[in-house]
Amino acid sequence: MSTRYDPEELLRGYDYSSLSIAAIASHSALDVFDGAKDEAFYTIAICQRGREKPYTRFKRVVDKVIVLERFKDVLREENIEFLRKRSAIMVPNRSFAVYVGYDDIEKSFPVPIFGNRYLLRYEERTSEKNYYKLLDTAGIRRPKTFRNPDEIDRPVLVKMPHARKRVERGFFVALDRDDFWKKFHQLERDGVVRREDLRSASIEELIIGAHFNVNYFHSIARKDTEILSIDRRIQTNLDGFLRLTADTQLELLKIMDVEYIEIGHEPATIRERMLTKLFEIGDAFVEATKRLEPPGIIGPFTLQLMVTPDLDVVVFDVATRIGGGTNIYMGIGSQYSKLYFGKPISMGRRIALEIHMCLERDCLDKIIT
Numbered sequence: 001m002s003t004r005y006d007p008e009e010l011l012r013g014y015d016y017s018s019l020s021i022a023a024i025a026s027h028s029a030l031d032v033f034d035g036a037k038d039e040a041f042y043t044i045a046i047c048q049r050g051r052e053k054p055y056t057r058f059k060r061v062v063d064k065v066i067v068l069e070r071f072k073d074v075l076r077e078e079n080i081e082f083l084r085k086r087s088a089i090m091v092p093n094r095s096f097a098v099y100v101g102y103d104d105i106e107k108s109f110p111v112p113i114f115g116n117r118y119l120l121r122y123e124e125r126t127s128e129k130n131y132y133k134l135l136d137t138a139g140i141r142r143p144k145t146f147r148n149p150d151e152i153d154r155p156v157l158v159k160m161p162h163a164r165k166r167v168e169r170g171f172f173v174a175l176d177r178d179d180f181w182k183k184f185h186q187l188e189r190d191g192v193v194r195r196e197d198l199r200s201a202s203i204e205e206l207i208i209g210a211h212f213n214v215n216y217f218h219s220i221a222r223k224d225t226e227i228l229s230i231d232r233r234i235q236t237n238l239d240g241f242l243r244l245t246a247d248t249q250l251e252l253l254k255i256m257d258v259e260y261i262e263i264g265h266e267p268a269t270i271r272e273r274m275l276t277k278l279f280e281i282g283d284a285f286v287e288a289t290k291r292l293e294p295p296g297i298i299g300p301f302t303l304q305l306m307v308t309p310d311l312d313v314v315v316f317d318v319a320t321r322i323g324g325g326t327n328i329y330m331g332i333g334s335q336y337s338k339l340y341f342g343k344p345i346s347m348g349r350r351i352a353l354e355i356h357m358c359l360e361r362d363c364l365d366k367i368i369t
Contacts (some may be wrong), residue, residue: 007365020088026095033061035348071099107215112368119320125202131318138288143204152177155170160201171260221357230332231325265325
């Protein structure tokens with residue numbers, strides 16, 4: 001028997017004339033709240049104590065601030081009751097997935113979620129449901145992976161949990177098998193990675209190219225998959241390291257480790273001839289999600305990819321919800337959105353606009369799970 005929430009049951013008792021938009025106050029929440037206010041929705045910021053200041057200071061975009069001891073406390077009965085009384089729709093972000101947890105999101109959170117809550121866990125690499133499966137089903141090229149470090153026969157990028165900053169990743173590059181073990185042992189001594197995490201590491205072929213985060217939106221109301229924006233990651237301390245001369249980098253590598261912790265994003269565009277390929281892989285990804293996890297992707301998703309020198313596209317990471325890089329387009333709107341709507345809009349506003357469209361077209365139950 002299915003234990004999935006029924007969208008119509010989740011919406012039972014909701015006042016469609018006064019819906020609220022809620023989000024865990026982290027990651028891309030300001031984009032969500034700003035876009036919701038542009039579309040005249042009431043907004044609810046679910047904060048963790050000590051991290052609430054931005055949401056109490058940016059008063060225009062946040063109507064209600066809820067401060068909890070932990071983000072996970074959003075699962076408490078009184079908080080769920082409050083959200084339902086406010087006819088709230090939760091917009092999931094990465095912090096929602098990480099701090100609340102996939103199992104509880106799927107089974108213990110009877111609040112309508114914009115998008116497909118059952119796709120969130122596919123962002124992982126080592127579980128049964130993972131984004132490699134999504135990409136392979138879609139026929140989208142991705143880096144070759146190695147299950148055993150001793151099988152490495154080419155340069156690789158190793159992705160595993162950071163030893164101290166558990167929500168971050170302890171990335172490192174290795175040239176071959178011997179270089180892998182040399183660097184792993186050094187990072188282990190430096191406290192960056194832990195040996196027990198090695199079994200959950202993802203070891204991927206290193207693809208060299210230009211990197212882009214392509215932010216899509218699969219619209220139920222418009223029956224279309226849109227490209228709204230493109231951004232690139234800023235990572236610490238990699239960003240500062242790359243600003244140094246090569247001789248200084250070589251010297252610093254003797255005494256420090258390079259880390260790939262995401263700290264910001266910057267806007268980017270791509271040459272127009274590549275847009276055909278980006279639409280093709282976006283469409284293929286949407287169809288794959290429908291086959292693997294019906295009803296498939298709803299609303300925003302991001303494909304992080306490399307464009308190789310022969311202009312091939314290799315997707316190396318996936319987000320099945322709003323991406324963190326969308327914040328850079330608050331106020332000014334996403335680069336490609338004007339081509340759809342005649343005016344630039346942000347991803348946060350696109351989400352709110354989809355809710356409005358489905359209110360008008362009687363498809364609200366088709367965009368929440």
